[in-house]
Amino acid sequence: MTGAPSDTQNTLREGIIELTFGEPDPALLALGLVRRAAVAVLDDAGPAALAYGSLAGPRTLREEIARRIAAREGRACTAAEVLVSAGNSQALGQVLTVLTAPGDVVLVESPTYNLALGIMRDHPVTVVGIPLDEEGLRLGALRAVLAESRTAGKRARLLYTIPTFHNPSGVCLSAERRRDLLAIAAEHDLVVVEDDVYRELVYEGQAPSSLWTLGGDAPVVRLGSFSKTLAPGLRVGWINASAGLLERLAAAGVLESGGCVSQFAASIVGRLLAAGDYDHHVAKLRRTYASRRDALSAALRQHLPAGCGFAVPAGGFFIWLTLPPGLLATELLPTAEAHGVAFAPGARFCSDGDDRSLRLAFSLYDEAALSESARRLGAAVTAALAGRA
Amino acid sequence: MTGAPSDTQNTLREGIIELTFGEPDPALLALGLVRRAAVAVLDDAGPAALAYGSLAGPRTLREEIARRIAAREGRACTAAEVLVSAGNSQALGQVLTVLTAPGDVVLVESPTYNLALGIMRDHPVTVVGIPLDEEGLRLGALRAVLAESRTAGKRARLLYTIPTFHNPSGVCLSAERRRDLLAIAAEHDLVVVEDDVYRELVYEGQAPSSLWTLGGDAPVVRLGSFSKTLAPGLRVGWINASAGLLERLAAAGVLESGGCVSQFAASIVGRLLAAGDYDHHVAKLRRTYASRRDALSAALRQHLPAGCGFAVPAGGFFIWLTLPPGLLATELLPTAEAHGVAFAPGARFCSDGDDRSLRLAFSLYDEAALSESARRLGAAVTAALAGRA
Numbered sequence: 177m178t179g180a181p182s183d184t185q186n187t188l189r190e191g192i193i194e195l196t197f198g199e200p201d202p203a204l205l206a207l208g209l210v211r212r213a214a215v216a217v218l219d220d221a222g223p224a225a226l227a228y229g230s231l232a233g234p235r236t237l238r239e240e241i242a243r244r245i246a247a248r249e250g251r252a253c254t255a256a257e258v259l260v261s262a263g264n265s266q267a268l269g270q271v272l273t274v275l276t277a278p279g280d281v282v283l284v285e286s287p288t289y290n291l292a293l294g295i296m297r298d299h300p301v302t303v304v305g306i307p308l309d310e311e312g313l314r315l316g317a318l319r320a321v322l323a324e325s326r327t328a329g330k331r332a333r334l335l336y337t338i339p340t341f342h343n344p345s346g347v348c349l350s351a352e353r354r355r356d357l358l359a360i361a362a363e364h365d366l367v368v369v370e371d372d373v374y375r376e377l378v379y380e381g382q383a384p385s386s387l388w389t390l391g392g393d394a395p396v397v398r399l400g401s402f403s404k405t406l407a408p409g410l411r412v413g414w415i416n417a418s419a420g421l422l423e424r425l426a427a428a429g430v431l432e433s434g435g436c437v438s439q440f441a442a443s444i445v446g447r448l449l450a451a452g453d454y455d456h457h458v459a460k461l462r463r464t465y466a467s468r469r470d471a472l473s474a475a476l477r478q479h480l481p482a483g484c485g486f487a488v489p490a491g492g493f494f495i496w497l498t499l500p501p502g503l504l505a506t507e508l509l510p511t512a513e514a515h516g517v518a519f520a521p522g523a524r525f526c527s528d529g530d531d532r533s534l535r536l537a538f539s540l541y542d543e544a545a546l547s548e549s550a551r552r553l554g555a556a557v558t559a560a561l562a563g564r565a
Numbered sequence: 566m567t568g569a570p571s572d573t574q575n576t577l578r579e580g581i582i583e584l585t586f587g588e589p590d591p592a593l594l595a596l597g598l599v600r601r602a603a604v605a606v607l608d609d610a611g612p613a614a615l616a617y618g619s620l621a622g623p624r625t626l627r628e629e630i631a632r633r634i635a636a637r638e639g640r641a642c643t644a645a646e647v648l649v650s651a652g653n654s655q656a657l658g659q660v661l662t663v664l665t666a667p668g669d670v671v672l673v674e675s676p677t678y679n680l681a682l683g684i685m686r687d688h689p690v691t692v693v694g695i696p697l698d699e700e701g702l703r704l705g706a707l708r709a710v711l712a713e714s715r716t717a718g719k720r721a722r723l724l725y726t727i728p729t730f731h732n733p734s735g736v737c738l739s740a741e742r743r744r745d746l747l748a749i750a751a752e753h754d755l756v757v758v759e760d761d762v763y764r765e766l767v768y769e770g771q772a773p774s775s776l777w778t779l780g781g782d783a784p785v786v787r788l789g790s791f792s793k794t795l796a797p798g799l800r801v802g803w804i805n806a807s808a809g810l811l812e813r814l815a816a817a818g819v820l821e822s823g824g825c826v827s828q829f830a831a832s833i834v835g836r837l838l839a840a841g842d843y844d845h846h847v848a849k850l851r852r853t854y855a856s857r858r859d860a861l862s863a864a865l866r867q868h869l870p871a872g873c874g875f876a877v878p879a880g881g882f883f884i885w886l887t888l889p890p891g892l893l894a895t896e897l898l899p900t901a902e903a904h905g906v907a908f909a910p911g912a913r914f915c916s917d918g919d920d921r922s923l924r925l926a927f928s929l930y931d932e933a934a935l936s937e938s939a940r941r942l943g944a945a946v947t948a949a950l951a952g953r954a
Contacts, residue, residue: 183613183624202612210615211607218600223591226599226796228574235572262651262800265823273658278667278689294818300667300689407615409828411651429683434654435574439798441829 192513193549195536196520198343198493204464205407206448206457213448221443229439231431233260233414237446241400241414244449251389259415259426262438263408264373264399267415268292268336271369271397272299274428275421280333281325285313287496287525287533289343289371292336302330305527310487312339312349315356322364334367340383341374341492344525344535348384348490358387358394367421370398373413374492376405376458379466383491388416397421402445404493405458410441465493471543472536472550479554481561493539496522498532503560505534511560517552582906582938584925587732587882593853594796595837595846602837610832618828620820622649622803626835630789630803633838640778648804648815651827652797653762653788656804657681657725660758660786661688663817664810669722670714674702676885676914676922678732678760681725691719694916699876701728701738704745711753723756729772730763730881733914733924737773737879747776747783756810759787762802763881765794765847768855772880777805786810791834793882794847799830854882860932861925861939868943870950882928885911887921892949894923900949906941 186197217225232238238255245253261267276282278300284293286305296303304325306317318335325332337357339349349357361368370387388398401413415425436442448454472495473488483500497519499505505521512518522533536553538546575586606614621627627644634642650656665671667689673682675694685692693714695706707724714721726746728738738746750757759776777787790802804814825831837843861884862877872889886908888894894910901907911922925942927935 183619186617199617202616205612205615207607207612207615211604214603214607215600218596218603223594223596223796224572226594226596226798227591228588228797230572230574262655262826263823265819266651266826268822269662269819273662273687291818291822294821296818298662298818403823407612407829408617408824409615409832411823411826411828429680429685429687430654430658432683433657433680434652434792434800435797437651437655437800438827439800440796443798 189518191516193517193541193545193552195538195549196518197540198537199408199539200404201540204461207407209448209451209453209457210407210410210444213444213451217443217447225443226440228435229443231435232258232426233436234439234443234446236450237442238414240446240449245416249386249389253416257416257422259417259422260436260438260442261399261413261415262411263403263413264371264401265291265295266411266437267399267413268295268369268371269298270425270428270430271334272296272301274425275367276301276333277331279330281330283318283321283332283335284527285337285342286527286530287344287522288336288527289338290524292371296336301333303527308342308345308347310347312342312347312353313337313357315353315360318357318360322360322366332364332366334369335361336369336371338371338373339387340372341377341489343374343492344494344520344522345496346487346489346492346494351384354384354387354390358391358396361396362394365395367395367397370396372398373401373404375400377462377465377493378491379462379469380490391418393418395421397425405461406445406448410438410445412438412441412445465539468538468541468543468546469495472538472546475547475550476553479550481554481558484557493537495536495538497534497536499534499557500561502564503557504531506531508534508556508560512553512556515552515556515559517549517556519553578907580905581902582930582934582941584906584908584927584929584938586929587926588797588928589793590929593850596796598837598840598842598846599796599799599833602833602840606832606836614832615829617824618832620824621647621815622825623828623832623835625839626831627803629835629838634805638775638778642805646805646811648806648811649825649827649831650788650802650804651800652792652802653760653790654680654684655800655826656788656802657684657758657760658687659814659817659819660723661685661690663814664756665690665722666720668719670719672707672710672721672724673916674726674731675916675919676733676911677725677916678727679913681760685725690722692916697731697734697736699736701731701736701742702726702746704742704749707746707749711749711755721753721755723758724750725758725760727760727762728776729761730766730878732763732881733883733909733911734885735876735878735881735883740773743773743776743779747780747785750785751783754784756784756786759785761787762790762793764789766851766854766882767880768851768858769879780807782807784810786814794850795834795837799827799834801827801830801834854928857927857930857932857935858884861927861935864936864939865942868939870943870947873946882926884925884927886923886925888923888946889950891953892946893920895920897923897945897949901942901945904941904945904948906938906945908942
């Protein structure tokens with residue numbers, strides 16, 4: 177990978193293979209495609225590309241997203257069902273601002289994407305975690321929490337979920353649970369916020385159908401993004417939602433005042449998609465990241481001591497590794513760093529602080545570095561176990 | 566002006582001179598400068614321009630903004646005192662999300678920028694209007710509301726103000742009131758959110774010093790923007806604030822998760838400023854908009870019947886016109902449209918619904934169209950008065 181150390185979000189340390197950050201390899205960003213589309217937008221659309229835009233976002237982008245959804249996800253979709261965002265973080269903030277009231281309960285998976293918790297922290301809501309298993313969110317536990325909330329006189333308003341190539345666990349919600357979750361949501365008037373950022377990065381067959389695609393009129397807000405496939409710095413994503421919810425989100429005061437929150441970058445992405453280069457680019461990403469996933473998985477199997485466990489994810493950026501009993505990830509981290517490898521400890525992602533697992537991102541490094549990282553991690557775990565013995 | 570009718574925020578109607586919208590003339594957007602800077606950023610910075618950015622925004626942009634503040638506003642400023650935003654609407658939303666708690670009172674001027682009220686409506690706060698006069702916010706009224714809030718056990722947390730080239734009234738807060746307002750804010754722990762979007766568009770002498778510049782350690786958040794000077798579709802602005810407030814705003818979960826909310830566009834603006842073309846561009850805008858202001862003012866004086874009143878603003882986009890007694894702006898609007906001119910009625914901006922004034926934006930049209938608009942408006946007012954007689 178390449179990088180500009182002082183002016184990017186995460187700084188890489190010399191001598192350490194950093195499997196901490198869930199971000200695309202800068203060398204794989206769509207630099208050439210963005211450059212071509214940016215010039216074309218400015219030359220062809222002229223001032224309109226830089227004026228206050230339609231609240232819902234540039235029409236070309238919304239049409240291209242809708243076309244792609246209809247072609248690849250099998251749900252009829254029009255531009256009117258697409259609201260352009262400035263990426264999933266901005267979109268989640270907007271959803272919380274518009275759809276929650278003070279005191280509402282927001283449900284999350286545990287583990288979940290840790291930085292989503294930071295966004296929720298800025299809103300006057302109570303966050304409650306629901307455990308996962310290898311088929312995703314445990315619906316029995318969800319039902320129990322919904323019943324408890326009701327008894328306590330609290331409104332469980334939103335569920336934030338990453339059902340497809342989950343961050344950090346890598347699991348997908350099973351088809352049966354997807355159907356059941358939609359029924360529960362409809363029954364309890366629970367808005368399901370589906371963070372669908374990894375959908376395009378599928379390495380085995382097809383990605384599972386999204387909850388929004390399956391949901392018909394169920395209260396689902398699906399957050400889609402170009403951050404992992406084109407470039408995170410563009411800050412362009414979109415929202416699909418059932419009609420009433422989309423209307424409420426589109427009526428946000430921020431949009432009425434400033435227009436589309438990512439107008440220029442969104443115009444570029446619209447042009448890029450219309451040029452037809454996106455599929456080819458995403459196919460290349462799939463091959464590259466699949467190969468990295470395979471390299472890391474194989475090397476982990478080779479180098480990790482007994483007692484470690486992980487599943488190979490079918491998509492996304494992460495392997496979720498469970499440590500041998502008694503070993504905690506946060507305690508392991510300094511040892512791992514001394515061995516030249518870093519990761520994100522599980523406690524960062526778990527609402528109950530569970531620290532028996534850790535997240536390894538395979539997106540930033542090539543196969544050789546990933547193999548070496550597994551060797552170092554294996555040595556670190558072995559050393560930590562020896563230190564305990 | 567040029568425009569793309571179907572995909573921009575506001576649609577212009579055939580045959581009507583629309584003085585309703587406070588937006589820059591698309592023909593005056595910095596299209597060439599943005600094109601050059603966009604290509605330069607992509608060619609020189611490469612993938613770093615498209616990766617997740619520093620939470621506070623691209624360093625070059627923050628340094629250029631700080632340098633410009635130090636040179637033009639006389640307050641020493643470093644890049645660490647600048648937080649890049651996606652424009653003042655996004656920034657105001659972030660300020661409300663991070664700095665207010667449910668039930669807080671947010672004070673606004675009456676009249677005020679009507680779409681800021683839409684942003685506040687999405688937050689669980691109570692909005693209270695404070696009247697203006699020709700020197701800006703009336704501080705006696707502010708003190709009275711602060712006392713009432715305290716008596717009622719409510720916390721007046723924020724004051725949203727546009728002290729310089731006010732939207733819609735065009736007035737500037739006087740130097741004495743600026744000092745007094747800062748003292749009141751410090752005494753009452755009231756955060757002053759200074760919307761400073763029109764600062765660069767000054768047509769007489771110098772713009773008054775901003776509250777943030779004057780404020781030292783007083784609790785001021787100043788929102789600056791490139792929407793009126795470069796292009797609104799870029800969605801790039803910045804926040805200056807006293808140290809503790811800036812730290813809280815920079816710790817927003819949305820930034821921690823997605824990085825700078827306008828990373829790519831902000832990188833372009835940074836490059837553009839560093840190229841040194843901005844001052845020349847802004848000088849041209851000043852000349853052009855000043856000439857439009859003069860044309861509209863002169864034609865209004867010529868064509869309006871007795872009983873109308875307005876002051877010529879020293880900057881910004883707006884003339885605030887008070888109608889003869891008994892005439893309401895909302896009632897006048899259909900007559901005006903029948904005469905081929907439109908405006909924004911005062912009731913949209915006033916928390917108490919006061920509709921005796923109306924807002925005329927002189928930013929979108931050339932001098933000839935503005936003169937003609939005044940002729941039509943004069944005829945419409947005369948007709949409405951005759952209808953009443």
